[in-house]
Amino acid sequence: MMFQTFEAPTRSGPIGERVTALRAELSRLGLTGFIVPHADEYQGEYIPASAERLAWLTGFTGSAGAAIVLSGEAAIFVDGRYTLQVRDQVDSQDFSYEHLIETPPHEWLKSRLGGKDRIGYDPRLMTIAEVRRFEAAAQSAGATLIPVEENPIDRVWHDRPAPPQAAVVMQPDALAGESATAKIERLRVLLADKGVDAAILAQTDSIAWTFNIRGGDVPHNPVALSYAILRRDGPPSLYIDGRKLSNAVRDALADLADIKEEAALAGDLAKLGAAGARVLADPQSTPDALAHALTSAGGALVEGSDPVSLPKARKNAAELEGMRRAHRRDGAAVTRFLAWIDAEAAKGGLTEISAAKRLEAFRAEVGAADGEPLMEISFDTISGAGSNGAIVHYRVTEATDRAIEPGQLYLVDSGAQFQDGTTDITRTIAVGRPTDEMRDRFTRVLKGHIALSTARFPKGTTGAQLDTLARLALWQAGLDYDHGTGHGVGVFLQVHEGPARISKTGNVALEPGMILSNEPGYYKTGAYGIRIENLIVVEPPTEIAGGDRPMLSFETLTLAPIDRNLIDPALMTAPERAWLDAYHARVHDALAPQLEGNALVFLKLATQPLSV
Template structure:
C-alpha cells in the first residue's frame, strides 16, 4: 500500500551527516539550527520526506527534536524514549530529557554569549516559537527564520507523498461535510472571525469526509484548508490526490494547488482564527495583525464522536478483538523459546488482514519480549529480533485501521512461568487499569484531573511510568488524536463521545515491561440508586474486548470490587468474542476468561 524508504541514520552515518549540517550552519552565519520531527502540517506523524530528525540522528521516536550547535547536538526526548534513544544515536549526539529541560534553558547554558539559531518556519508552530522567544529574552540568543539546512545536504531525500484521497462514506462519518462546515462556520461568526486556518491533516479529513494515504498507518492526505464564516472552504491540495472526488466534495469546496496557499492568505480580511499549537510560524508571519488565536475549529467536534462513529468503532473492536484472541490462543500453544518477536508480529497482522474492512494497521506493531518490553515504543528489527524465552513477559501493543473505526490494544503475556516480582508489578498495573475503567467523575473535569487514578496502585509501591495514562483516538483517523488525553498535560474537559485509551504500565530497564490497554468512550452516567446525586456525572463504556493474562494476576492483591469487575469483563469477552473465533480458540478463550 505504501512505498517505503529507509531514512533512518545508522549510528555510523550520524557523525558525517552532523558534520555536513554544521558546515551549512557556519556558511549561513548561524550558531545553530533546529531539526524537529515535524512537517508543514504539524501532525504527529510524518512522511518519509519529512523524517529529517531520524535521517540526521537515527532516533525514530514519534516526538522530539535536535538542536545542533558548533560543539554539541542535543536530542530532546520525552520520558517514553529515554531508553530507546541510547540505542539509536551515536555518541556525538547528547540526549536531553524534555520537557524537564526546555529548549530555551538549554540554549542559554550552551550559548552563554548568545548567538543566532536558525529554524525552518514551516516546521515549527507559532506557539513553539513564541514560547521559546519569550523564554530567551535577555539571553542574547535569537531564533531566526532560515531555509531548511537539512534538505540541502539530504541528497536522496524521498519525494513528498502524492497518494490519492478517497471518500469516507456517510454511514461511517455520521454527518455530511456540508453540515459540519455550516456548524463550524456558525462558531466562527459568533467569535467574530472571518475565517479559520486548518493545517492538521486529520482535521481536514474529518471536515470534508475524505481519507488519504500520505502517511503510513494514518488515513490522511496532506493539504491546507481555509474555512470561511459563510461555510465555504478553500482546499489547497495537490490535484493528483483529488482526482475522482469531484462528485464527493461539496459545491462550496474550492480546490487549489498547495503553492497558492500563502498568496491566498494575503487576500483574507481579518480576524483569521488559527491554532497557535499547530499553525506553522510562516503562516502567522503572513497573517500579521489579522491573526486571531482561536484554536482548530475541528479539534473538539472531531473528538466528540457521533452515534455512527461510536457504534462503528464498537463493531470494529469486536472484529479486532477476535483477531487478537486468535493470536493469543496460538501464542499460548507454542513452546517457550520457539518463537521470535517478528513471528508474533507477522501472525497478528495476518489475522487482522483477514477482515476485508481492514485498511491498514494503525501503527507499527510493538512486540517486545524481556528487556525489549521496557522500551515503550519498541519496534522489532533484524538486529533486535529476540526469542520469547521462558520467564519472559511479552508486551504486545497493536491496532487496526478499519473503515468503521480505529483500534489500539495492549496485552502483556507470560511466556512460561514468570517470577513473583513480575506478577506483583502486573497486578498493580491491572489494579490501576480497573480503577480507571470503573471511574465516575463530575462533568467538567479534564484528563489531568483524573489520570492519577490509574497510577495510584503503583505510587503506593514507589513506582510509576513515564507516559500518559491515555490518548484520544480517531474514528478511522489517527490512532493518537487530541485534544483530550489522560495525562498531566490533558487540559480539555472530557465530554460524551470522546474515545480514549486507558493504558497504565510499568517498565524496568534491562529487565521487563508491562502495559495493559483498553479503549474507552465517555458517556453520561446514570444516577445511582438512592437519588442522592447533586451533579451530572460521566463514566466510561469499554470498547476493547480481549482476555487479560490470568497467570500474571495475584488474586490476593485484588479487592472484592476489582475481582468482580475482572470477572464481569472476562464474561463479556467470552460472550462478545467467543462466537467470532474458531472452535479451538473458543475452548482456549473459555479457559482464559474463567472467573477467578
C-alpha cells in the same frame, strides 16, 4: 503485505560530511546556527520520508527529537525513550547528546548565544508557540532568530525523496455519521461565536474529519497532507496537491470547498490580512509561516484551540457503532493470537518479530472474512519479551529481536485501522509460570484499570482528576509508571488524538462520545513490563439511586481476554472480581461466534470466572 518493517536502525552514511555541508550553507546565508526539529509542515506525529531532515542530518530515526547546529558545535535532543538508540545511531564526534525535557533546546541555545549570532529556522516546520520560546531565548542574549525561505538542509540533501502523493478517498457519510456539509455549517457557527472571520486548519486529522476524506501520505495515519481555511461566510478552501484527487473525489470536494494547490495558501492568508480579518489559529499546531503570512499583511491572529478538535472528539452514534464493530472484529484477531501464543510459546522458537507478524496476519484474515479489509495498523506493534517489555515505547528490530521463553512476561501493544474504526489494545501474557512478584504487580495494574473502567464522575471532570484512580493500587505499594494513563483515539484516524487525555496534565473535561485508552502499567527495568489497555468511551450522564446529580461513566469497547494466570485474586475486592467476570462473559459472548477450533477452546478457558 506487511504494514511494518523490522529493519535495524543504522548510522546513515557520512554524517560528518552532511554537517559540514550544512555549515557551509549556513555561512553562505550569514547564519551562525540552525534549528532542526523532527517535524514536517503539518506538525503530525508521523512524517513522510521527504520530511525526515533530522534523520538525514544526524542518523537518528526516533519519532521525537531535535538538533541544533552551530558553527562550532552541535547537539541532538531526545527524550528518555531514545537515550540508548541515539548513541547507537549518532556519532558523539558530530553531536553532543542532550535530554529533550531536562535540557530543552531553547535553553541549551540560550546559554551559547552571543549578541551577533543569527540563528536560522524554517518557519514551516515550527509552530507559533515553539518559535516564541526560541525568540525569547535569542532576545535574552541579544541574538536574532531568522526565518529562512528555503530550508538549507534541502539545498544539500541531494537524494531527498519526493513528497508523498497517496490517493485521497471519501469517507462514506454512513460511517462518518454526518455529512461534510453539515460539519462545515456547525463550524461556521463556532467561528461566529468566537467572533472571528476565519480559522486556519493545520492538523491533517482535523481536515480529514471536516471534509470526510482519508488518505495515505504518512504511515499508520489515514490522512492526506493538506491545509484548509474555514470561513464564517462563504465556502472553505482546501489546499492540497491536486495529483492526489481523482476526478470523482475532486467533484465531491468541489461541492464543499474551493480546491487549491498549497502554493496558493500564503497568498490567500495575505488577502485575509489585507482585509483586516480576524483569523483563529492554534499556536500549538499552526506553523509560524502561516501566522506571519497573515499578520504581515495586517490581519489579526486570534489564538485559540483548533475549532475541530472538540467536535471531532465527540463521536456520534454512527462512529461509535463503527468502533464497536471494529473492536469485535479486532477482538477475534487478538484472541486467535493469544490462543496461538498459548499453544506455541512453551515449545520455543517464537520471537518478538515472528509474534508481531502473526498478529498482523490474524488481523488481515478477520478483516477479509468480515468484508472489512485491514487498511493499516494504527502504529508499529510493541512486541516486548522479558526486559524488552520494560521499555515503554519499545520497537522491535532485527537487531533487538529476542526469543519469547518460559519464565518471561510478554507485552504486546498493537492496533488496527479499519474503515469503520481504529483499535489500540495491550495485553501482557505469562509464558510459563509467573513469579509471585509478577502476579502482585499485574494485579495492582488490573485494579487500577478496573477503577478507571468503573468510575462515575460529574460533568466537568478532567483526565487529570481521574488519573489517580488508575495509580492508587500501585502507589500503595510504592510503585508507579511514568506515562499517561490514556490518550484520545480517532475513528479511522489518528490513534493518538486530542484534546482530552487521562494523565497528570489532562486538563480538558471529558464529554460523552470521547474515546480514550485506559492503560495503566508497571515496568521493572531489565526484567519485565506490564500494561493492560482497553479503549473506553465516555457515556452520557445517568442518575444514581439516592444521588442528587447525574454522573458520566465509561463503556469498554475492547474485547479480548485478560490473562487470569497473572492475577492474584486475594488482592482483589469482590466488586473487582465481579467486574472481571462480567467483562470476560461479555468477551466470550461477543467473540465465540467468530471463533472455532483451538481459538474457541482457548476463549472458553480464558474467560472462565476468576473463582474457577
